[in-house]
Amino acid sequence: MSIPTHHTRPLRGLVLAGGHSRRMGRDKASLCYHAPGLPQWRYTSQLLSETGLPVCLSVRPGQALPGWSPNDPPVLPDQTNDAGPLAGLLAALEAFPGEAIFAVACDLPLLDTDTLRTLIAARQANALAIAYHSTHDGLPEPLCTIYEPDIAPILRDALHSGFRCPRKILIQHAEVVRLIKLPKPDALDNANTPEDFFRLKQSLQNALPLSTRPLTTHG
Numbered sequence: 001m002s003i004p005t006h007h008t009r010p011l012r013g014l015v016l017a018g019g020h021s022r023r024m025g026r027d028k029a030s031l032c033y034h035a036p037g038l039p040q041w042r043y044t045s046q047l048l049s050e051t052g053l054p055v056c057l058s059v060r061p062g063q064a065l066p067g068w069s070p071n072d073p074p075v076l077p078d079q080t081n082d083a084g085p086l087a088g089l090l091a092a093l094e095a096f097p098g099e100a101i102f103a104v105a106c107d108l109p110l111l112d113t114d115t116l117r118t119l120i121a122a123r124q125a126n127a128l129a130i131a132y133h134s135t136h137d138g139l140p141e142p143l144c145t146i147y148e149p150d151i152a153p154i155l156r157d158a159l160h161s162g163f164r165c166p167r168k169i170l171i172q173h174a175e176v177v178r179l180i181k182l183p184k185p186d187a188l189d190n191a192n193t194p195e196d197f198f199r200l201k202q203s204l205q206n207a208l209p210l211s212t213r214p215l216t217t218h219g
Protein backbone atom coordinates (compact mmCIF):
# COMPACT_ATOMS: atom_id res chain seq x y z
CA MET A 1 0.00 0.00 0.00
CA SER A 2 1.41 3.40 -0.89
CA ILE A 3 1.76 6.01 1.84
CA PRO A 4 -0.14 9.21 0.99
CA THR A 5 2.19 12.18 0.58
CA HIS A 6 1.38 15.86 0.75
CA HIS A 7 1.72 16.41 -2.96
CA THR A 8 -1.02 13.89 -3.73
CA ARG A 9 -3.66 15.91 -1.86
CA PRO A 10 -6.19 17.73 -4.05
CA LEU A 11 -5.28 21.34 -4.72
CA ARG A 12 -7.66 24.31 -4.79
CA GLY A 13 -6.98 27.88 -5.93
CA LEU A 14 -7.83 30.76 -3.59
CA VAL A 15 -7.88 34.36 -4.80
CA LEU A 16 -7.16 36.65 -1.83
CA ALA A 17 -9.38 39.67 -2.38
CA GLY A 18 -10.29 40.75 1.15
CA GLY A 19 -7.85 43.61 1.66
CA HIS A 20 -8.71 47.21 2.48
CA SER A 21 -6.39 48.68 -0.21
CA ARG A 22 -5.63 51.69 1.98
CA ARG A 23 -2.39 52.53 0.15
CA MET A 24 -4.05 52.25 -3.28
CA GLY A 25 -7.00 54.39 -2.19
CA ARG A 26 -9.42 52.21 -4.19
CA ASP A 27 -10.20 48.50 -4.19
CA LYS A 28 -7.17 46.66 -5.62
CA ALA A 29 -9.30 43.61 -6.46
CA SER A 30 -11.45 45.71 -8.81
CA LEU A 31 -8.63 47.37 -10.76
CA CYS A 32 -8.45 46.44 -14.45
CA TYR A 33 -4.99 45.87 -15.96
CA HIS A 34 -5.64 43.42 -18.75
CA ALA A 35 -8.91 44.51 -20.34
CA PRO A 36 -11.59 47.08 -19.55
CA GLY A 37 -14.23 45.41 -17.35
CA LEU A 38 -11.93 42.55 -16.31
CA PRO A 39 -11.28 43.14 -12.60
CA GLN A 40 -8.11 41.76 -11.13
CA TRP A 41 -10.02 39.32 -8.84
CA ARG A 42 -11.61 37.69 -11.90
CA TYR A 43 -8.38 37.76 -13.93
CA THR A 44 -6.48 35.99 -11.13
CA SER A 45 -9.27 33.46 -10.76
CA GLN A 46 -9.16 32.74 -14.50
CA LEU A 47 -5.38 32.14 -14.35
CA LEU A 48 -5.87 29.60 -11.57
CA SER A 49 -8.73 27.93 -13.48
CA GLU A 50 -6.50 27.65 -16.56
CA THR A 51 -4.14 25.45 -14.55
CA GLY A 52 -7.08 23.09 -13.97
CA LEU A 53 -7.77 23.99 -10.34
CA PRO A 54 -11.19 24.60 -8.76
CA VAL A 55 -11.18 28.15 -7.38
CA CYS A 56 -12.81 30.18 -4.65
CA LEU A 57 -12.63 33.86 -3.78
CA SER A 58 -11.49 34.95 -0.34
CA VAL A 59 -13.17 38.05 1.10
CA ARG A 60 -13.66 39.83 4.43
CA PRO A 61 -16.86 39.00 6.32
CA GLY A 62 -19.73 40.87 4.69
CA GLN A 63 -17.63 42.09 1.75
CA ALA A 64 -19.28 42.08 -1.70
CA LEU A 65 -17.02 41.73 -4.74
CA PRO A 66 -18.12 44.28 -7.34
CA GLY A 67 -19.18 42.52 -10.55
CA TRP A 68 -19.45 39.07 -8.96
CA SER A 69 -22.18 36.87 -10.51
CA PRO A 70 -23.27 33.26 -9.87
CA ASN A 71 -21.18 32.25 -12.91
CA ASP A 72 -18.05 33.23 -10.99
CA PRO A 73 -16.31 30.99 -8.44
CA PRO A 74 -17.87 30.91 -4.96
CA VAL A 75 -16.99 33.47 -2.34
CA LEU A 76 -15.48 32.33 0.96
CA PRO A 77 -15.62 34.88 3.81
CA ASP A 78 -12.96 35.03 6.53
CA GLN A 79 -13.95 33.66 9.93
CA THR A 80 -11.91 36.35 11.71
CA ASN A 81 -12.25 40.08 11.16
CA ASP A 82 -9.30 42.22 10.18
CA ALA A 83 -6.66 39.51 10.49
CA GLY A 84 -5.30 40.01 6.98
CA PRO A 85 -4.66 37.31 4.37
CA LEU A 86 -3.87 34.74 7.07
CA ALA A 87 -7.59 34.72 7.94
CA GLY A 88 -8.46 33.97 4.31
CA LEU A 89 -5.95 31.15 4.13
CA LEU A 90 -7.17 29.56 7.31
CA ALA A 91 -10.82 29.90 6.30
CA ALA A 92 -10.02 27.96 3.10
CA LEU A 93 -8.01 25.22 4.83
CA GLU A 94 -10.91 24.78 7.28
CA ALA A 95 -13.65 24.90 4.62
CA PHE A 96 -11.89 22.23 2.51
CA PRO A 97 -10.27 19.82 4.99
CA GLY A 98 -7.71 17.49 3.42
CA GLU A 99 -7.15 19.83 0.47
CA ALA A 100 -4.11 21.97 -0.24
CA ILE A 101 -4.70 25.64 -1.00
CA PHE A 102 -2.89 27.61 -3.69
CA ALA A 103 -3.33 31.13 -2.27
CA VAL A 104 -2.79 33.98 -4.72
CA ALA A 105 -3.11 37.69 -3.98
CA CYS A 106 -5.26 39.72 -6.33
CA ASP A 107 -2.63 42.46 -6.65
CA LEU A 108 -0.16 40.64 -8.92
CA PRO A 109 -0.94 41.95 -12.41
CA LEU A 110 2.16 40.39 -14.06
CA LEU A 111 1.35 36.88 -12.82
CA ASP A 112 1.01 34.22 -15.51
CA THR A 113 0.05 30.56 -15.73
CA ASP A 114 3.70 29.42 -16.14
CA THR A 115 4.48 30.86 -12.72
CA LEU A 116 1.50 29.01 -11.23
CA ARG A 117 2.30 25.73 -12.99
CA THR A 118 5.97 25.79 -11.94
CA LEU A 119 4.97 26.05 -8.29
CA ILE A 120 2.40 23.26 -8.64
CA ALA A 121 5.09 21.01 -10.15
CA ALA A 122 7.36 21.74 -7.14
CA ARG A 123 5.03 20.13 -4.58
CA GLN A 124 6.78 17.33 -2.73
CA ALA A 125 6.33 15.06 0.25
CA ASN A 126 7.15 16.68 3.61
CA ALA A 127 6.91 20.26 2.35
CA LEU A 128 3.95 21.94 4.07
CA ALA A 129 4.31 25.07 1.96
CA ILE A 130 5.80 25.66 -1.46
CA ALA A 131 6.78 29.23 -2.24
CA TYR A 132 8.98 31.36 -4.45
CA HIS A 133 12.03 33.26 -3.29
CA SER A 134 11.33 36.96 -3.60
CA THR A 135 13.31 38.51 -6.44
CA HIS A 136 13.89 41.54 -4.20
CA ASP A 137 15.19 40.04 -0.95
CA GLY A 138 15.28 36.25 -1.39
CA LEU A 139 12.71 35.76 1.39
CA PRO A 140 9.58 33.62 0.85
CA GLU A 141 6.74 35.10 -1.19
CA PRO A 142 3.73 34.16 0.97
CA LEU A 143 0.86 35.18 -1.30
CA CYS A 144 1.50 33.10 -4.39
CA THR A 145 2.06 29.98 -2.35
CA ILE A 146 0.79 26.46 -1.92
CA TYR A 147 -0.26 25.58 1.65
CA GLU A 148 -0.67 21.85 2.29
CA PRO A 149 -3.47 20.83 4.68
CA ASP A 150 -1.10 19.82 7.50
CA ILE A 151 0.08 23.43 7.87
CA ALA A 152 -3.32 24.44 9.26
CA PRO A 153 -2.39 24.00 12.98
CA ILE A 154 0.68 26.23 12.50
CA LEU A 155 -1.43 28.94 10.86
CA ARG A 156 -4.17 28.61 13.49
CA ASP A 157 -1.67 28.99 16.34
CA ALA A 158 -0.15 32.02 14.65
CA LEU A 159 -3.55 33.65 14.13
CA HIS A 160 -4.58 33.05 17.74
CA SER A 161 -1.30 34.38 19.10
CA GLY A 162 -1.62 37.55 17.05
CA PHE A 163 1.37 36.64 14.82
CA ARG A 164 -0.37 37.34 11.54
CA CYS A 165 2.29 37.96 8.93
CA PRO A 166 2.29 34.99 6.50
CA ARG A 167 5.84 35.77 5.36
CA LYS A 168 7.18 35.69 8.93
CA ILE A 169 5.35 32.40 9.57
CA LEU A 170 7.06 30.84 6.54
CA ILE A 171 10.43 32.15 7.72
CA GLN A 172 9.86 30.84 11.24
CA HIS A 173 8.92 27.38 9.90
CA ALA A 174 11.57 27.23 7.18
CA GLU A 175 12.17 23.52 7.83
CA VAL A 176 8.79 22.61 6.30
CA VAL A 177 8.85 25.17 3.49
CA ARG A 178 10.17 24.41 0.02
CA LEU A 179 11.46 27.55 -1.71
CA ILE A 180 12.14 27.71 -5.42
CA LYS A 181 13.37 30.32 -7.88
CA LEU A 182 10.89 32.41 -9.83
CA PRO A 183 11.01 31.55 -13.53
CA LYS A 184 10.10 35.15 -14.47
CA PRO A 185 11.69 37.64 -12.04
CA ASP A 186 8.95 40.30 -12.18
CA ALA A 187 5.95 37.90 -12.11
CA LEU A 188 5.17 38.68 -8.46
CA ASP A 189 5.65 42.46 -8.57
CA ASN A 190 2.66 43.68 -6.61
CA ALA A 191 0.70 46.88 -6.87
CA ASN A 192 0.07 48.63 -3.57
CA THR A 193 -0.04 52.30 -4.56
CA PRO A 194 -1.41 54.34 -7.50
CA GLU A 195 2.21 54.72 -8.72
CA ASP A 196 2.58 50.91 -8.77
CA PHE A 197 -0.71 50.65 -10.67
CA PHE A 198 0.42 52.98 -13.47
CA ARG A 199 3.93 51.48 -13.64
CA LEU A 200 2.70 47.88 -13.90
CA LYS A 201 -0.10 48.75 -16.29
CA GLN A 202 2.44 50.53 -18.50
CA SER A 203 4.78 47.57 -18.34
CA LEU A 204 1.97 45.23 -19.51
CA GLN A 205 1.14 47.58 -22.38
CA ASN A 206 4.80 47.86 -23.41
CA ALA A 207 4.90 44.08 -23.66
CA LEU A 208 2.13 44.13 -26.30
CA PRO A 209 2.95 44.34 -30.01
CA LEU A 210 2.78 48.02 -31.14
CA SER A 211 -0.26 47.45 -33.38
CA THR A 212 -2.38 46.17 -30.49
CA ARG A 213 -1.52 48.80 -27.84
CA PRO A 214 -4.46 50.89 -26.65
CA LEU A 215 -4.24 54.63 -27.23
CA THR A 216 -4.61 55.48 -23.55
CA THR A 217 -2.81 54.03 -20.51
CA HIS A 218 -5.52 54.95 -18.03
CA GLY A 219 -8.38 52.72 -16.92
Ligand SMILES: Nc1nc2c(ncn2[C@@H]2O[C@H](COP(=O)(O)OP(=O)(O)OP(=O)(O)O)[C@@H](O)[C@H]2O)c(=O)[nH]1
Pocket residue numbers: 016017018019020021022023024028029058059060078081082083084085087088089104105106107143192
Ligand atom coordinates in the same frame (compact mmCIF):
# COMPACT_ATOMS: atom_id res chain seq x y z
N1 LIG B 1 -9.38 37.31 2.72
C1 LIG B 1 -8.62 38.35 3.06
N2 LIG B 1 -7.70 38.82 2.19
C2 LIG B 1 -6.94 39.89 2.58
C3 LIG B 1 -7.11 40.51 3.83
N3 LIG B 1 -6.22 41.55 3.91
C4 LIG B 1 -5.52 41.54 2.76
N4 LIG B 1 -5.96 40.54 1.93
C5 LIG B 1 -5.47 40.23 0.59
O1 LIG B 1 -4.09 39.91 0.71
C6 LIG B 1 -3.34 40.48 -0.36
C7 LIG B 1 -2.28 41.41 0.18
O2 LIG B 1 -2.93 42.47 0.85
P1 LIG B 1 -2.12 43.72 1.43
O3 LIG B 1 -1.55 44.51 0.31
O4 LIG B 1 -1.15 43.24 2.45
O5 LIG B 1 -3.24 44.50 2.22
P2 LIG B 1 -4.43 45.39 1.65
O6 LIG B 1 -5.38 45.53 2.79
O7 LIG B 1 -4.98 44.83 0.37
O8 LIG B 1 -3.75 46.79 1.31
P3 LIG B 1 -3.33 47.97 2.33
O9 LIG B 1 -4.58 48.42 3.04
O10 LIG B 1 -2.75 49.03 1.46
O11 LIG B 1 -2.31 47.34 3.27
C8 LIG B 1 -4.36 41.17 -1.26
O12 LIG B 1 -4.70 40.25 -2.28
C9 LIG B 1 -5.53 41.43 -0.34
O13 LIG B 1 -6.78 41.47 -1.02
C10 LIG B 1 -8.12 40.02 4.74
O14 LIG B 1 -8.33 40.51 5.85
N5 LIG B 1 -8.83 38.92 4.28
